Amino acid sequence: MMTLIIRYLGIDTRTQLLAERLWGLLDESSDLVIADFYRRTRRSHVGFLLDERSIKRLMVKQKEHWHSLFNSGFDQAYLRGATKVGIMHRELGLDPRWYVAGYALMKSRFTEQLLFDASIPPPLKVALVVTREKYVAVDMALTLSSYSDWLVD
Numbered sequence: 001m002m003t004l005i006i007r008y009l010g011i012d013t014r015t016q017l018l019a020e021r022l023w024g025l026l027d028e029s030s031d032l033v034i035a036d037f038y039r040r041t042r043r044s045h046v047g048f049l050l051d052e053r054s055i056k057r058l059m060v061k062q063k064e065h066w067h068s069l070f071n072s073g074f075d076q077a078y079l080r081g082a083t084k085v086g087i088m089h090r091e092l093g094l095d096p097r098w099y100v101a102g103y104a105l106m107k108s109r110f111t112e113q114l115l116f117d118a119s120i121p122p123p124l125k126v127a128l129v130v131t132r133e134k135y136v137a138v139d140m141a142l143t144l145s146s147y148s149d150w151l152v153d
């Protein structure tokens with residue numbers, strides 16, 4: 001199924017190169033973005049799921065996850081990882097609506113990083129944002145589909 005979706009989104013070798021370039025631009029600032037994400041999530045309705053110790057571990061895990069999404073060419077390790085994110089969240093009892101909302105926060109910070117970067121020529125900027133949009137769709141689709149047992153309960 002994911003292969004069909006990847007093809008449907010028009011993700012090809014050129015898009016994969018754009019994705020790698022994208023991560024090259026986001027990598028450094030992602031530590032701060034991820035730290036802000038957990039700080040904000042901790043103060044939210046689902047914050048009780050997070051404690052200082054797990055946040056430290058999750059920051060590393062989440063960064064690895066983004067790296068793998070944009071650089072792995074959707075290999076088996078990435079696919080397993082994205083499925084595991086859904087399974088773990090489901091086991092924790094994290095409502096998928098909160099996962100989607102949290103994802104939107106991460107995603108919009110990444111967009112800001114790209115749009116405010118004056119060194120990227122506008123046509124490349126557009127291509128990078130479009131690429132990011134396609135990759136996060138694959139990522140969310142995979143994670144949410146591993147939530148689905150819970151959704152139909």
Ligand code: HEM
Nearest residue numbers: 041046049050061062065084085088092094098099102103
């Ligand atoms: C919206 C609120 C969210 C909360 C409260 C939350 C909480 C958690 C917690 C507590 C775990 C750890 C489970 C464990 O180790 O026992 C976890 C795992 C994880 N979460 Fe989230 N999460 C949220 C959203 C997200 C989002 C948006 C992403 C983005 C991709 C994400 C990525 C991950 C990853 C990569 C793991 C680790 C999976 C592994 O160990 O392989 N989470 N999450």
